Amino acid sequence: MKIDVMVASEEHLRFVTQINDSIDEAAKQRGTGIARRTDEYIADKINSGKAIIAVNRDEFVGFCYIESWGHDEFVANSGLIVRPQYRGMGVAKRIKQAAFELSRKRFPNAKLFGLTTGEAVMRINTELGYEPVTFAKLTDDEAFWAGCQSCVNYDVLQRTNMTKCLCTGMIYDPEKVAQKRAAEMATQKTTKKSGSWLSRLLGR
Ligand SMILES: CC(C)(COP(=O)(O)OP(=O)(O)OC[C@H]1O[C@@H](n2cnc3c(N)ncnc32)[C@H](O)[C@@H]1OP(=O)(O)O)[C@@H](O)C(=O)NCCC(=O)NCCS
Numbered sequence: 252m253k254i255d256v257m258v259a260s261e262e263h264l265r266f267v268t269q270i271n272d273s274i275d276e277a278a279k280q281r282g283t284g285i286a287r288r289t290d291e292y293i294a295d296k297i298n299s300g301k302a303i304i305a306v307n308r309d310e311f312v313g314f315c316y317i318e319s320w321g322h323d324e325f326v327a328n329s330g331l332i333v334r335p336q337y338r339g340m341g342v343a344k345r346i347k348q349a350a351f352e353l354s355r356k357r358f359p360n361a362k363l364f365g366l367t368t369g370e371a372v373m374r375i376n377t378e379l380g381y382e383p384v385t386f387a388k389l390t391d392d393e394a395f396w397a398g399c400q401s402c403v404n405y406d407v408l409q410r411t412n413m414t415k416c417l418c419t420g421m422i423y424d425p426e427k428v429a430q431k432r433a434a435e436m437a438t439q440k441t442t443k444k445s446g447s448w449l450s451r452l453l454g455r
Pocket residue numbers: 277278330331332333334337338339340341342343344345366367368369370371372374375
């Protein structure tokens with residue numbers, strides 16, 4: 252088996268209905284009640300180069316797409332799906348990695364975020380450098396939150412004045428990550444310097 256993961260293109264439009272059926276079926280199984288997207292919406296994501304697809308030769312394996320919100324200040328991954336027979340093989344991890352790279356390339360200054368109740372996604376996001384945050388740190392773009400209206404838990408979101416729900420919000424803030432990396436490098440340099448001073452003193 253050879254699973255390839257790539258930015259979806261015109262040749263993958265033939266999978267649109269299958270992709271949409273798979274997302275829809277998984278949502279029903281999880282009981283989220285999230286409304287089915289239209290096939291046109293999925294096709295538009297593919298046509299605009301905002302989708303990642305995994306294929307096993309001529310077979311559809313998995314998918315996800317990205318969308319920007321709040322005037323490109325935020326980018327979210329959505330519609331992540333791996334067909335049941337291909338789960339547990341690291342495919343979602345590869346799809347999310349590719350979506351991460353695509354988001355960083357197309358929206359280099361945007362904060363990346365996602366909402367999830369799933370442990371697999373939480374694990375993958377953490378590995379990519381995302382951190383859990385309160386909803387206040389996510390986009391305030393009403394069009395994004397309108398997507399929650401069909402969820403069975405929407406009443407929770409409304410009762411809490413859109414501040415919390417059953418999903419965990421996770422964010423990758425490129426500025427914060429860069430600052431963290433710079434601080435780590437500075438600490439490493441200091442440790443190295445004091446280490447070599449100590450070595451010289453001890454004659455090692
Ligand atoms: C969630 C989903 C995309 C995971 O796909 P997958 O290809 O099986 O995931 P991977 O094999 O890449 O696993 C990634 C990590 O999650 C863990 N994981 C996978 N499935 C898991 C599960 N059901 N429960 C807990 N952890 C899980 C893996 O062990 C791995 O963690 P590790 O790196 O620490 O070992 C897939 O189960 C799916 O399509 N589910 C239905 C749709 C869905 O829930 N989408 C997410 C909406 S937010």
